Amino acid sequence: MATPLVLGPMLRYVDDTSASIWVETRADGVVSVHADGRSWQARTFAVHGHHFALVEVDGLEPGSVSPYSVEIDGVRVWPEPDSQYPASVIATRAPGRRSRIAYGSCRTSVPHDRSGNRTHGVDSLRAFALAVADGREARPDLLLFLGDQVYADSTTKEMQEFIRSRRDIHEEPGKELKDFEEYAHLYQLAWSDDANRWLLSSVPSAMIFDDHDIRDDWNASLDWKKDIQATSWWHERIVAGLASYWVYQHLGNLSPRERAADEMWQQVTGRRDGASPDLTAVLDAFADRCDKDPDSYLWSYSRDFDGTRLIVLDSRAARDLTPSARGLLDAQELRWFDDHMRGGFRHVLIATSLPFLLPLGLHHVEAWDEAIAQGAWGRPAAWVGERLRRAFDLEHWGAFQNSFQAVAGIATELADGDRGPAPQTVTFLSGDVHFSYLAEVERQSGSRIVQAVCSPMRNPLPRFLRWFSVVMSYGAATPMGAAAAHSAKVPDPPFRWKTVKGPWFDNNVALLVDGPDGLTMTWHTGVVEDGDELHPRLEEVASITVPAERDATVSS
Incomplete structure (x- = not known):
C-alpha cells in the first residue's frame, strides 16, 4: 500500500x-x-x-x-x-553560535547509478548528505539553494516518460514542462532520493529560483519576453512555474511573522470551518499577476543569525526590462535591498543566483553587449547584441549596468562603514555559471568584498565549454573586454576585482563557516570508490579562509 x-x-x-x-x-x-x-x-x-x-x-x-x-x-x-538513516531532528538556533551554511546551485535529477554518474557526474549533495548521516561531516545550520533546483526546460528521460504518459511530446512545448502537474512530478524526482530526502528533513533550507526553474534566459531582455509571450504555451508555463515555486520553495523561506502577512498563506489559514482550502484558482491568478506586475510581490527575503545577516535576492522575476530603466532589480527591490544593507554584523552575506562579480573579462563583455543591444552602435548592431545575449547567456549583473553600479555603490558604503559599523566581509554567494571560484575586490581599507561561487551541484559543463568559459573569463578577455566596453561608452566599474582561487568545474557543494579567524569556505565533490555508485565519498576540492583582520592575506 x-x-x-x-x-x-x-x-x-x-x-x-x-x-x-x-x-x-x-x-x-x-x-x-x-x-x-x-x-x-x-x-x-x-x-x-x-x-x-x-x-x-x-x-x-x-x-x-x-x-x-x-x-x-x-x-x-x-x-x-x-x-538506514539517523533520526530526523529539529535543531533550533543557539544564541552566540556561529553559522555553518552549505550552499550551491544547478542540480539535475537523474538516477544515482553508473549511467547517471557518467552523464551528469556524482551528485555532490548526495555525497554531502551521506557524510552528514555518517557523522563524517557536521550538520550545517542551513542549506542554501541558489537556483536551478529543477530544470523545466532541459528535462531528463524520467521526466520525459511522465510527459509522454499524459500528452503528445511532439506538440509544444515538447520535452519542456507545460503545467503544474508536470512541475509537481519534477519536484518529486528532485527531492525523493533517500539520502537527500533525509538531509532535507534534518537541516533547515532556504531557496531562490534562477532561470531554469522557469526557462533558460528568463527575463533576459524585453525582446526576449515579447518573443516568448508570442508562443502558444508560455502563459501556462510561467503561471505553473511561479505557482509551484510558491508552494514547493518560497513558502518555507518565510518566518512565521512573514507567513502570517503573506497574501497566499492567508488564504490557507483564513478558513474558519476547518475544511481544506483549494488554492488552485487564487494561486494561479497570483502567479499571473506576479509575472505581469513584478512590483506586486517580493520574492527576496532576509535572515539574521548571530553576527550574520543573510540577504537572499530575486535576480529574475523582479527585473525591469524597460530599455530606459533596464535593471536586474526593479526600483522596489533595489529600495528593499538598500534598506537591508546595514552594518553592525560580523558578516553580511548577499545570496544571488547570478554571480555579482563575474570574472572581470566576462563582466566587460556582458556590459559591452548590453550597450550595443541598447543601440550604442546603431540598429543593426543592436540586433546582433540581442542574438549574442541569448546565444551566450550574457545576462548577468554585468549586463544590467544600472543595477550593477547601484549595488556596487551600496556594498562599498557598507564596507567603508558608512551604513553603521563595518562588517568583516561583504560576501556575495552565487551559482549559475557551472564553475566555482572565489574573487575579491581590490581595496586598501575597509571591509573585504568577496564573491564565492558554487556551481553546479550536479550538472557539469561539457569539456569544450569549460575551455570556452576559461577563455572568455580570464587572460586576454580582460583587456579585450574592457576595450570593447569603452568603445560602447560603458562606464568603468567603481572598483576592480580579481579571482583569488579557481575556476574549477567539479560538481560541488560549498560549506561556509563563520569562525574566529574569519570566513572559511570549502568546496566538496563526490567520488565513487570501488564501483559503489550509490555511496560516493565526500572529497575536498578547495578550502579558503577570508581572514577577519584586514591586513591578513586570504589563505588556502
Whole structure:
C-alpha cells in the first residue's frame, strides 16, 4: 500500500524557538509533528489536485536538538520503517553560535547509478548528505539553494516518460514542462532520493529560483519576453512555474511573522470551518499577476543569525526590462535591498543566483553587449547584441549596468562603514555559471568584498565549454573586454576585482563557516570508490579562509 506521504518532511525556516516543516501528501488530511512529548498539526491545502501542509512547530528551547516523527491522519509516515538513516531532528538556533551554511546551485535529477554518474557526474549533495548521516561531516545550520533546483526546460528521460504518459511530446512545448502537474512530478524526482530526502528533513533550507526553474534566459531582455509571450504555451508555463515555486520553495523561506502577512498563506489559514482550502484558482491568478506586475510581490527575503545577516535576492522575476530603466532589480527591490544593507554584523552575506562579480573579462563583455543591444552602435548592431545575449547567456549583473553600479555603490558604503559599523566581509554567494571560484575586490581599507561561487551541484559543463568559459573569463578577455566596453561608452566599474582561487568545474557543494579567524569556505565533490555508485565519498576540492583582520592575506 502506498504511503500517504509523497514528499518531505522538509525542515524549512528555523529560529531559536520555532520550526516549519513542509510536506506533500497523497490526499486531504491532517498532518501532525511529534517531538519531546508534544505535537503540532495542520490541515492540508490543495493546488491542482495536489495536497500540501506546513506545520508550525513552536515553543521550542533555544539550542535544542529534538528528534521528531510525522503522522498523517494518525498514521505514522516518518521516519520510514527500517530507515538506514539517523533520526530526523529539529535543531533550533543557539544564541552566540556561529553559522555553518552549505550552499550551491544547478542540480539535475537523474538516477544515482553508473549511467547517471557518467552523464551528469556524482551528485555532490548526495555525497554531502551521506557524510552528514555518517557523522563524517557536521550538520550545517542551513542549506542554501541558489537556483536551478529543477530544470523545466532541459528535462531528463524520467521526466520525459511522465510527459509522454499524459500528452503528445511532439506538440509544444515538447520535452519542456507545460503545467503544474508536470512541475509537481519534477519536484518529486528532485527531492525523493533517500539520502537527500533525509538531509532535507534534518537541516533547515532556504531557496531562490534562477532561470531554469522557469526557462533558460528568463527575463533576459524585453525582446526576449515579447518573443516568448508570442508562443502558444508560455502563459501556462510561467503561471505553473511561479505557482509551484510558491508552494514547493518560497513558502518555507518565510518566518512565521512573514507567513502570517503573506497574501497566499492567508488564504490557507483564513478558513474558519476547518475544511481544506483549494488554492488552485487564487494561486494561479497570483502567479499571473506576479509575472505581469513584478512590483506586486517580493520574492527576496532576509535572515539574521548571530553576527550574520543573510540577504537572499530575486535576480529574475523582479527585473525591469524597460530599455530606459533596464535593471536586474526593479526600483522596489533595489529600495528593499538598500534598506537591508546595514552594518553592525560580523558578516553580511548577499545570496544571488547570478554571480555579482563575474570574472572581470566576462563582466566587460556582458556590459559591452548590453550597450550595443541598447543601440550604442546603431540598429543593426543592436540586433546582433540581442542574438549574442541569448546565444551566450550574457545576462548577468554585468549586463544590467544600472543595477550593477547601484549595488556596487551600496556594498562599498557598507564596507567603508558608512551604513553603521563595518562588517568583516561583504560576501556575495552565487551559482549559475557551472564553475566555482572565489574573487575579491581590490581595496586598501575597509571591509573585504568577496564573491564565492558554487556551481553546479550536479550538472557539469561539457569539456569544450569549460575551455570556452576559461577563455572568455580570464587572460586576454580582460583587456579585450574592457576595450570593447569603452568603445560602447560603458562606464568603468567603481572598483576592480580579481579571482583569488579557481575556476574549477567539479560538481560541488560549498560549506561556509563563520569562525574566529574569519570566513572559511570549502568546496566538496563526490567520488565513487570501488564501483559503489550509490555511496560516493565526500572529497575536498578547495578550502579558503577570508581572514577577519584586514591586513591578513586570504589563505588556502
